[in-house]
Amino acid sequence: MSWNPGGGARGHVNEMGGTTAGPVFQARDVRGDVHVHGGGIPLPIPRQLPRPGILVNRQEALAALDRMVSGHGLVVVTGQAGIGKTALVLHWARGRLEDFPDGQLYADLHGHAGTEPAPPAEVLGRFIRSLGIPGEHVPAGLGERAALFRSLVAGRRLLVVLDDAYSAAQVVPLLPGGPGAAAVVTSRWRLAGLMMRGAGVVRLGPLGEGAALDLLGTALGSERVGRHREKAGELVELCARSPLALSVAAARLAARPGWSLDDLVRDLADERRRLSALAVPDAGDEMTIRAALELSYRGLPDRAGRLYRSLGLFPGTAFDARMAAALSGEPLPDARDLLGVLDAANLLEHLPGDRYRLHALARLHAMDTVREHDPPDARADAVRRLVEWTLAAVLAANDAAAPYRRLPGPPDAPPGPPEFADAAGALDWLEQEFPTVRAVARRARESGLDRAAYLLVDAAWPLFLHRGQHAERLDFDRVGLAAARALGDRYAEAKMLNRTGLALRALGRPDAAADDLREALALWRRLGERSRAAGTRRRLGLLAFDRGDMAGAVAEFGAALEEYRAAGDDRHVALTLCDLGAALIRDGRADAAVRDLGEAERLLSGTGDDAYNQARVLVLLGQAHASRADPATAEDLVVRGLEGMRAIGSAIGEADALHVLGDLALQRDRVAEARERYEQARSILAGAGAPTRILDRRLADLGGP
Incomplete structure (x- = not known):
């Protein structure tokens, strides 16, 4: 058993x-590929390609993509930030849907998003779920997930688009293994490791002058650009003929019809300390994009600008309107409206499920801007509001999923936590938001909010009890342990040692688990917490049970039982x-x-x-x-x-x-x-x-x- x-x-x-x-x-342990045969209900056909941006005059690159995909099956599209890599690949992919009738998978790998790159295991989990495997059936380990993914796509004519990769090591586990499937990767890096594996390479450079003018005309209207051809030429050069910089500049002009191209050119000229990098190829990519994003930001209404800056403090990736409201201090209805403003300004991406994320480069700009414009105490208040709201939400989920747990009541944290109709709904929310909860707990620790960090970890326990052992669980529990120790709270420390002991047990490390549990037991005894000590002895009994030592298990359980009976x-x-x-x-x-x-x-x-x-x-x-x-x-x-x-x-x-x-x-x-x-x-x-x-x-x- x-x-x-x-x-x-x-x-x-x-x-x-x-x-x-x-x-x-x-x-559990998978070595090599797993092959699946037989019929049954067919797997779903994913259609995950986002809507592409404007693409002009990239026929040569599109033709190169055709050749490379046909010849290699794996292609890296590389170039500067904002050069249009994603737009190129998405346009190409949407034009080749018939070549991949079994679906198209898409993942943003956040290689240059200002946060940690997306872990391959998490991306694989999303891919596997999109192919019809329920979340609770997805293996925890990277190797197991990669093997299962290759098995699911074996023999299928399917396209995988991996956007904004950080390294070859991040990409390799995400590649389909069999013939018929293809993968296209975008990255600011050339990813020599993928070239060594036979990948084709498409290098994307700036637009030609004519193509840049065409892009501006498509965004603003050819008549408006044609009337001011000379100034339009100056503008595309100030934007370094970068598609992203041009698109953001055009959005600024479109949002203010009273502005002329001459007005925008003069405004760019006033920013020469930043825009001078446009003429210096080795000055870095960010200066071009940053200047364009700065113009878009400066055109925002004041409250939308404040929300944009506050989002630069968000430690996760995707967020909803409640999280944005907590972070910014805006009422929830206003936060929703302001997110719409940012979306219209092309600074924000609206995701399925009414969730959002800043475009990768916009997030970097928001991070810089909030540091430049908001004093430290205002930034600290924003982080505190987000931490308190997240804690209120996790405590509400805990109450719905495990009402017998006696945890502190949630803090009064506007706009208020989500409401859960039942335990299953609370567990679903915890599972979906676990990456954000983990990131917020870490930010709480970094910000000295140790009590909140500890409680976030403590309150998330039902997720692991009911939905299995997440690969990230031990590190998450150790955040809680570090917070408890920083507080000097021996009770909380012992509680977290119980948690890390169980996490280590689940990972098949019984000796390390026993060390943490014995340390917890010693703390409970010093604190005079006899019932809590009994709970730790129960956990030590589980370790004996795992080893097949039934006599030892019965002894530990019996000792715990005696204490609990005495305490009633x-x-x-x-x-x-x-x-x-x-x-x-x-x-x-x-x-x-x-x-x-x-x-x-x-x-x-x-x-x-x-x-x-x-x-x-x-x-x-x-x-x-x-x-x-x-x-x-x-x-x-x-x-x-x-x-x-x-x-x-x-x-x-x-x-x-x-x-x-x-x-x-x-x-x-x-x-x-x-x-x-x-x-x-x-x-x-x-x-x-x-x-x-x-x-x-x-x-x-x-x-x-």
């Missing part, structure tokens, strides 16, 4: 549940009885397990706020009855537990129940049903990054993969 922290009775659980639409994959803590008595029951089942003592688990069920039925453990004890009781050769009772109990896990959106709990149902089916000689249950459970576990060894053995014994 396997097990999960606070969960079922079978070691590290790697489970899957829910309704699937298409193939289901599950793996019925809920933790019940949870510890669940742990003890799992160990007794593994030890072949089913009658004793039924007795202890029955008591746990009675205690948990008196609480209405712990649906997870109410479902979990049913699954464990089902296992115990199965060991007593009572399969009908066992199956009824486990099915009820499975329904409970699905109701709260707990993928890990669902997989645990499916594993037990597989055992029950096998016990009754229903081999096909057992195989199906094991495969479902295995897929969930692989997606959650949990070990699948036990299920692998089960399937191998049945002649499965």
Whole structure:
């Protein structure tokens, strides 16, 4: 059997549940490619290409792309910032849809966005989900994700567009492996590592003068440009014939019809300290773009300009109107309107789901501008508002997903946290926003907001309990640990050591996990927190359970149980009885397990706020009855537990129940049903990054993969 922290009775659980639409994959350690055969519901066809910007007179580059893709299958489009690499590739790709009937995948890799480049594992996760694999089934590790992605696209005529790459190492895991698929990469770097792998290269330079004038005419109207041909020529040269700089300058003119080209040229001339770089090729790319963005920013209404600057402080990538309102201090309706102004000014990109992000270069400009114009105390206030709002949102999600946890009430942080109808919705939000929550927690630490950083980590716990072991979990928990230590709060430190101990356990590092848990235990004892010390002993019991040391596990669980009974803590008595029951089942003592688990069920039925453990004890009781050769009772109990896990959106709990149902089916000689249950459970576990060894053995014994 396997097990999960606070969960079922079978070691590290790697489970899957829910309704699937298409193939289901599950793996722990994958070496080499995985090949998928057979029919079933076809995978979805992704159409992810964003709408391209204006493109003029790039026929030579488009023809080169045609040749390179046909000859190499992998092409790097490289050139200066703002030179039009993305526009070129998107126009080319949209003109070749028939060549790639199985879909087009797109990812912005944020190579020069002012934040850390997009991790390949996260990009692969998005790709795999877009190909029809539910998020809870996506493996945690980079290697597993890359292998699954290659398997999903094998034999498909599909295009992958990787925009703004930072390095070859970032790109390589994202490349499709088989014939028929192609990848086009844009980057300011030439990416010699990809050239060594046989990539073709298209180098994009500035527009010719005629093409630059055509671009300006397309944006402003050819008649307006034609009336002032000389000034238009001066303007395109001041903009270094950069498509992005010209587009931003044209947007400024279009937004102010009373301005002439001569007015804009004079305004550019007044900025010679910045625009002088336009005439110096080795002065760097940013000066050209920065000058154009500065003009666009200066034309914004005051409040839109303040919002734009505040977004330069946002530590993540994508944000919604609530986050923008918190950061800027604007009321939510006004923040939405102001985001529309920034979108119209071509400084902002509107994403699906009513989310936004600054264009990469605009974000760099906003970061510089907020430092130049806003005093340190104003910037600190903006960060504090964002941290407090994020904390309020995560605490609200925690309350919806795990109401039995007694955490502080959320701070009063306008515009108010999101509302969650149920636990599943809260978990969905936590999963989607985890990259932002992680980035905000780090920024809180950097800003000295250690209490908030600690609470952000603490409140996010339901995500890991119900949706599996994220690859980023240990680092995130260590942010909370560092914050607790900076506060000098020994209670919080011990709590975070419990968290890092469980994270290390989930990563298969039991010795390191034991070190952190023993350190936590020593702190609890010094603090006189006997119940908390009992909780840490429960966790040490889980490590003994993992090692197969049932005597050690029973001893640790028994010691914890004694403390909880003495304290009158019925809920933790019940949870510890669940742990003890799992160990007794593994030890072949089913009658004793039924007795202890029955008591746990009675205690948990008196609480209405712990649906997870109410479902979990049913699954464990089902296992115990199965060991007593009572399969009908066992199956009824486990099915009820499975329904409970699905109701709260707990993928890990669902997989645990499916594993037990597989055992029950096998016990009754229903081999096909057992195989199906094991495969479902295995897929969930692989997606959650949990070990699948036990299920692998089960399937191998049945002649499965």
